[in-house]
Amino acid sequence: MATPAPTAATFRPGLIARAIAVFSGTVGYIIKLVLLALANALVAWAIYVLIDHQRWPALAIVVAATALIDWIYLVPHSWALPLKFLIPGTIFLVGFQVIPILFTITIAFSNYSTGHILTKDQAISTIKVNSLEPPPNGRQFDMAPARDSSGKLVLILHDEGSGKVYVGTEKGLTRLPKSAVTLDANGVPTSAKGYTLIHGAELFQLDQQLEAYRVPTIGDAALEPQGTQIAVELKPTLRYVPKRDVFVRISDGKVFRDNGLGSFVSGEGQSAEELEPGWKTYTGFRNFRRIINDPLVRGPFFSIFAWTFVFAAACVFFSFSAGLFLAIALDKRGMRFQRTYRSILVIPYAIPAFLSLLVWAGLFNDDFGVVNRVFHLNVPWLFGGQVFSWLPFISWPRITVVLVSVWLTTPYFFLVSLGALQSIPDELTEAAKVDGGGAFQIFRRVTLPLLLVAVAPLMIASFAFNFNNFNNVYLLTGGGPYTGTSSLAGNTDILISYTYKLAIASGKGSDYGLASAVAIIIFFIVAGISGFSFWRTKSLESLS
Amino acid sequence: MTEVEAEITPQSAIVVPAVAVASKAPKSKPKLKDTWWRHLVAILAICIALFPVVYIVSSAFNADNNLSDAQVFPTNPTLNNFSELLHNNVIANTGAQQDVPYPRWFLNSMLIAGLTALATTMLGALAAYAFSRFRFKGRRMGMMALLLIQMFPQFVAVAAIYLIVYNLGGIFPAIGLDKLAAVVIVYLGGAMGVQAWLMKGFFDTIPAELDESARVDGATAAQIFWGVVLPLAAPVLAVVALISFVFTLNEFVIASALLQSTNHLTLPVGMYHLISDQYDKTWGPFTAGALLAALPVSILFMFLQRWIVSGLTAGSVKG
Numbered sequence: 001m002a003t004p005a006p007t008a009a010t011f012r013p014g015l016i017a018r019a020i021a022v023f024s025g026t027v028g029y030i031i032k033l034v035l036l037a038l039a040n041a042l043v044a045w046a047i048y049v050l051i052d053h054q055r056w057p058a059l060a061i062v063v064a065a066t067a068l069i070d071w072i073y074l075v076p077h078s079w080a081l082p083l084k085f086l087i088p089g090t091i092f093l094v095g096f097q098v099i100p101i102l103f104t105i106t107i108a109f110s111n112y113s114t115g116h117i118l119t120k121d122q123a124i125s126t127i128k129v130n131s132l133e134p135p136p137n138g139r140q141f142d143m144a145p146a147r148d149s150s151g152k153l154v155l156i157l158h159d160e161g162s163g164k165v166y167v168g169t170e171k172g173l174t175r176l177p178k179s180a181v182t183l184d185a186n187g188v189p190t191s192a193k194g195y196t197l198i199h200g201a202e203l204f205q206l207d208q209q210l211e212a213y214r215v216p217t218i219g220d221a222a223l224e225p226q227g228t229q230i231a232v233e234l235k236p237t238l239r240y241v242p243k244r245d246v247f248v249r250i251s252d253g254k255v256f257r258d259n260g261l262g263s264f265v266s267g268e269g270q271s272a273e274e275l276e277p278g279w280k281t282y283t284g285f286r287n288f289r290r291i292i293n294d295p296l297v298r299g300p301f302f303s304i305f306a307w308t309f310v311f312a313a314a315c316v317f318f319s320f321s322a323g324l325f326l327a328i329a330l331d332k333r334g335m336r337f338q339r340t341y342r343s344i345l346v347i348p349y350a351i352p353a354f355l356s357l358l359v360w361a362g363l364f365n366d367d368f369g370v371v372n373r374v375f376h377l378n379v380p381w382l383f384g385g386q387v388f389s390w391l392p393f394i395s396w397p398r399i400t401v402v403l404v405s406v407w408l409t410t411p412y413f414f415l416v417s418l419g420a421l422q423s424i425p426d427e428l429t430e431a432a433k434v435d436g437g438g439a440f441q442i443f444r445r446v447t448l449p450l451l452l453v454a455v456a457p458l459m460i461a462s463f464a465f466n467f468n469n470f471n472n473v474y475l476l477t478g479g480g481p482y483t484g485t486s487s488l489a490g491n492t493d494i495l496i497s498y499t500y501k502l503a504i505a506s507g508k509g510s511d512y513g514l515a516s517a518v519a520i521i522i523f524f525i526v527a528g529i530s531g532f533s534f535w536r537t538k539s540l541e542s543l544s
Numbered sequence: 545m546t547e548v549e550a551e552i553t554p555q556s557a558i559v560v561p562a563v564a565v566a567s568k569a570p571k572s573k574p575k576l577k578d579t580w581w582r583h584l585v586a587i588l589a590i591c592i593a594l595f596p597v598v599y600i601v602s603s604a605f606n607a608d609n610n611l612s613d614a615q616v617f618p619t620n621p622t623l624n625n626f627s628e629l630l631h632n633n634v635i636a637n638t639g640a641q642q643d644v645p646y647p648r649w650f651l652n653s654m655l656i657a658g659l660t661a662l663a664t665t666m667l668g669a670l671a672a673y674a675f676s677r678f679r680f681k682g683r684r685m686g687m688m689a690l691l692l693i694q695m696f697p698q699f700v701a702v703a704a705i706y707l708i709v710y711n712l713g714g715i716f717p718a719i720g721l722d723k724l725a726a727v728v729i730v731y732l733g734g735a736m737g738v739q740a741w742l743m744k745g746f747f748d749t750i751p752a753e754l755d756e757s758a759r760v761d762g763a764t765a766a767q768i769f770w771g772v773v774l775p776l777a778a779p780v781l782a783v784v785a786l787i788s789f790v791f792t793l794n795e796f797v798i799a800s801a802l803l804q805s806t807n808h809l810t811l812p813v814g815m816y817h818l819i820s821d822q823y824d825k826t827w828g829p830f831t832a833g834a835l836l837a838a839l840p841v842s843i844l845f846m847f848l849q850r851w852i853v854s855g856l857t858a859g860s861v862k863g
Contacts, residue, residue, distance in 0.1 A: 028766060046716070053715050081765055082683070085674035089667035089736040096733025097693055100701035100708060107704060329585040336579075341586040343846065348593050350845035354794050354812040355834045358819055359596045362827060368611040370599055407592070415849075468697050471796050475816060496700060496797075503703035504801045515703040527695045534691075 036073055040066065101523075108516035109282055111262045114509030116278040120262075123279035124240055127247065127264070130276070132222060132234035139233040141166075143225060144189040145206060146197045153206065155215060156181060156189040156197070157223070157231060167195070168215035168223055168231070188229055203228055238275070247275060261286070287517035297514070300489030300498075307398065308494040311473075312466040315405040316459050322406060323413025324451070328443075331421045342418070349411035357475035360404045364476075383481045397477050397492045405472045409462065413455075420454040421447070460533040464526055468496045495522050600838070603831035611827040625832035634818075636825035642818070644826075646833050648807050649814035653793055653837075656724055656810060660731040661789035665781055667732065668740035673769050675740075676747035677755065694737045698730075699797040705730055706801045722804045730798055739784045746780040747773060786848055790841060811837055 043066045050059040069087060072080045118126065142158040148167075155168040158181070165181045166173045180193040191197060198206065207228075215223035220236040238247045238256075247256040247264050256264035256275050263278035290297045326345065330338055348356065363370045364381040372378060384396035424447060432442045466472070473479060479490035479497045488501045495518060503515035576583075599614055604625055606618035628634050634644040675687055698705070706721075709730065713720015720726060750773060758768045774781070793811070800813045809817070815837075819830045 028764075028770075032766075049715060055715060058715075079680065082674040082678040082680045084766075085670045085678075085769070086686070089671045089740070092667065092729065092732040093690075093693065093736045096705070096708075096730045097696070097698055100698070100704040100733070101693070101696050103704035103708060104701045107707070112707075326585065326589055329582045332579055332582055335582060336576075337583070337586070341590065344590050345586075345593055346846065346849055347597060347842070350842040350849070351597070351838045352790065352793055352841050354796060355600075355815070355838050356596060358815055359600055359831070359834055362611050362819065362830075363596055363599060365611060370611070370614055411593075468700065470699065471794065471812075474796065475812075478820065499700065500702055500797055500801075504706060510703075512703045512707065516701075519700045519703065522700050523696050526697065526700075527692075530695045 032073070036070065040070065104516045104519050107512050108287055108520050109284060110280060110513050111278070111283045111286070112280050112513045112516075113511040115276060116262045116280050118277060118279050120279040120281070123277050126277055127238065127275050128220060128236060128240060131236045131238035132220075132224070133237050134232050135235045138235065141223065141231040141233075142183070142187040142189065143229055143231040144192075144197050145203060145210060145225075145228065146192060146195040148195055153198075153209065153213070154195065155213070155223070155225065155231060156192045156195060157215075158183055158187050158189055160187060165189070167192070170214065171216070173215055173217055173223070283513070287513045290514065291517065291521075300493075301518075304489055304493050304495055304498050306393075307492070308467060310393075311398070311402065311405075311494055312463050312469070314402045315409060315466040315469070315472075316463045318402065318406045319409035319462070320413045320417075320455070320459055322410045323415075324417045326410070326414045327417035327421055331418060345414060346411045348407055349415075353408055354471055354475060356408060357404065357471055360407070361476045364400050364404075382477050385481075395491055397481060401473055401476055401492050404476055405466065405469065408472070409466075412462075413458075416455055416458055417451065420451045423454070424450050457533060457536065460529060460536070464529045464533070467494075467526060467529070468522065469494070470496045470500065473497050474500070600831045600834050603827055604835045606828060608828060614827065625828040626836070629829045629832050629836075634826060634829045636822065638825060642826065643806050644814075644818055644829065645807050646814070646829075646836075649809055649811045650837065652724060652808060653811040656727055656731070656799075657789045657792040659728050660792045661785045663728070663732055664735040664739060664788045665785045667735040668737075668784065669743055669774065669777070669781065670769075671736050672740045672743035672747055673773060676744050677752070677765075677773075690736055690740070694734075698734050699795070702797050702801050705798060709802055721802055722808055724803075724808060727799055727802050727810075730802070731792055731795070739788055742784055743777065743780055746777055750776050783848065786844065790845065793841065 043062060046062060047059060050062065072083050072087065140160050142160060144156045146154055146156050148154050148169075152169070156176075157166045157168050157173070158164075159166070163178075165176045165178060165183075167176055168174075176192070181189050182191045184190050189197070210225045210228065213225055215231070217223060217233060220239075222234050223231045224234050225231045237251065238249055240247050245258055248254070249256070249266075254266050254273070256266040256273070259265040260281075261278075261283055262281040264275040266273045291301050292298060330341055332338070361382065362368075366372070366380045366383050369381065371381065380396050381400045382397055386392045386395045387399065388394060428446055428450070429442055432446050437445065473492050473494050474497050477490070477492045479493035479501065481492075482490050489498055493501070499515045499518045499522070502511045502518065504510065598616055602616055602618050603611075603614045605621045605623070606614065607620040607622045607624060608614075629644065629646045632643070632645050632647075634642045636642055675683065709719070709726050710721055713723070713726070717723075718725060719729060754772055754776075755768050758772050763771065795810075796812045796816070799810045800816075803809050803813060806814075811833075815830065815833060818826055818833070
């Protein structure tokens with residue numbers, strides 16, 4: 001049963017080795033060429049697509065990288081050899097680890113969020129289109145969609161006011177002689193010379209196309225179909241002045257200026273009016289300043305910040321204590337059932353954690369949960385408030401999250417502690433006993449220090465892991481419960497689940513900028529912990 | 545191609561805390577009256593450890609969907625929950641039918657985790673071999689850079705990854721949002737992480753003389769890698785693949801950010817949506833699904849448990 005940790009056995013060419021040997025040499029070279037050719041074919045297709053989308057910088061990068069890689073794999077230079085082994089992993093590392101990190105940094109210094117996704121030019125034209133409204137006493141037209149001689153969609157229009165008839169295209173409005181068009185009793189065109197009117201089923205299929213169809217008239221005004229028989233003239237309510245880079249509201253002359261934060265704004269403070277949408281722009285340290293200054297962000301952030309540390313520390317401390325206690329209890333030579341106990345106690349570690357978490361969320365459920373029923377309790381495990389009135393920091397949901405995390409992690413520390421305990425030579429504890437040490441004293445002065453040498457680095461690693469243990473929080477409580485209505489931050493949210501909600505799952509729009517700023521803060525903390533760990537274990541020096 | 549002279553370095557032992565048990569022979573069987581408290585602790589701990597497991601199993605066979613009716617011994621044991629789940633015929637207590645394509649989720653998860661584990665092991669092994677066997681300019685720098693980059697957990701950049709995949713999908717729809725392939729290639733960004741360090745440590749313990757003799761016989765670096773080092777490293781490759789598999793299977797953040805349509809979800813995301821906020825309605829099918837998903841992984845895990853723990857330990861020490 002005592003399987004040794006994996007070590008290299010002496011070399012015996014087994015079946016696999018012989019099978020692999022068959023594919024070496026010329027065959028291996030051919031395999032390499034085939035793989036390289038496949039990769040190049042994939043790139044060729046990518047190049048075609050990139051040209052189609054006119055993504056020139058991306059195209060240049062792809063072509064250059066591919067040429068470089070081909071060259072490295074085909075030249076027999078000694079310096080290229082390590083690269084041949086490193087390139088496959090590095091491509092993915094750069095694409096989906098390094099670039100996301102760099103991208104996170106750039107986003108953190110921008111206002112990238114719902115409502116600030118377009119470029120400024122796109123935002124300006126969107127605002128122009130959005131400002132189109134039917135003016136009072138505007139022109140209304142009877143309309144019949146038709147196709148011209150080349151099959152393109154046009155609108156045959158009859159101005160109800162002046163009685164003139166036109167053909168409208170996406171380029172503009174052209175007058176038609178009255179004799180060329182016949183109208184029915186309601187004024188709707190029924191035929192037009194040179195055009196084929198569209199009827200019935202075909203008309204219904206054009207529904208979406210019609211909805212987006214615009215016939216520009218004078219200035220920024222346009223005709224918009226409303227249904228299939230009527231079109232109305234829309235006029236802009238805002239005018240863009242390119243020279244001054246402002247929007248002017250036509251009705252009251254109010255001026256909307258670029259506020260430097262990606263929006264056209266008029267007025268200040270409470271009475272400020274903002275035009276939708278805004279655009280994406282760089283806003284410097286604004287997101288970080290919001291974390292420090294903006295009371296709406298600062299409050300929840302620092303509460304989450306503190307809880308994240310407490311959560312990670314509590315998980316490690318209690319799991320380690322429980323694991324060590326179990327290990328001490330079971331570390332008795334010749335004890336019966338020792339091995340059976342050990343295998344059963346590892347089960348929580350073997351079940352995929354996401355399943356255990358979801359099941360625990362059910363068992364702890366306040367209303368229907370098994371825990372409350374079996375133990376005849378009435379504890380609001382998942383949705384409750386603070387436990388002690390004098391200590392708002394500790395709430396039932398926070399206790400539950402730690403309890404379940406400890407349940408999940410204890411087996412790991414149990415196994416590790418058991419191994420470490422059994423590697424401590426008996427002579428040491430025997431000697432302490434001879435010197436007259438009590439059992440507890442021996443444990444404190446001899447066993448524990450020796451144990452910590454082996455386990456401390458693992459505790460640091462476990463802390464770093466739990467610091468970002470998204471699943472343990474999100475799958476149990478979803479980060480909740482929520483006290484305020486305006487904030488995204490729940491009582492059990494840790495930094496990473498808060499980031500996730502800011503970016504993806506809020507239902508109140510996404511704030512990629514703030515999410516990325518929080519991500520950078522997480523990065524510095526985790527890097528600090530890892531750096532401390534490296535310094536402690538000096539494992540960087542063992543980079544050989 | 546025998547250009548690179550691999551220096552023969554002193555074998556740096558892989559950092560594996562001794563988890564070898566039962567190597568010490570018992571001097572004498574301890575009496576029960578001295579060890580009874582140890583048994584008591586163990587039995588109590590087992591009760592806590594198995595508490596949710598018991599309820600998964602019993603609820604899976606219970607005829608009622610209600611969490612509030614969950615019992616240790618179901619009164620009317622039935623396979624209904626399983627058949628509802630496998631035929632996408634989950635009906636909540638309210639009578640509403642829910643779209644729960646469990647087999648699809650299972651398949652998606654196995655595909656994503658399987659492909660990721662396979663590719664991660666391969667890419668990691670290639671990099672580990674280069675760092676273990678070649679002495680080249682920038683090697684130390686490269687390893688330091690890798691360590692530094694890996695400090696940033698990939699899923700922390702979830703906002704950036706979401707936007708990258710969103711934009712990528714605008715050009716290459718096959719690797720855009722809601723595509724399994726996109727999730728796999730994003731996961732592969734971590735392939736040169738902890739696992740590569742674990743393998744490098746192991747490769748370091750394989751005597752360089754073996755490479756040397758193969759090279760004398762005219763083998764190229766690629767032949768030595770595929771023919772000598774990889775077969776010898778088979779156990780560590782298996783462990784790395786399994787760790788990567790379990791880790792990927794549990795991943796929630798990126799999968800839930802990138803995948804959207806019900807049919808494309810992975811098990812964690814799908815089962816979260818199945819059960820969250822309706823514990824009183826779909827508890828039966830949910831536990832059946834949990835049982836089906838947990839069994840294969842748990843058995844495999846228990847089987848390779850010793851190696852996995854030593855692997856995780858070594859990984860966390862090294863990186």
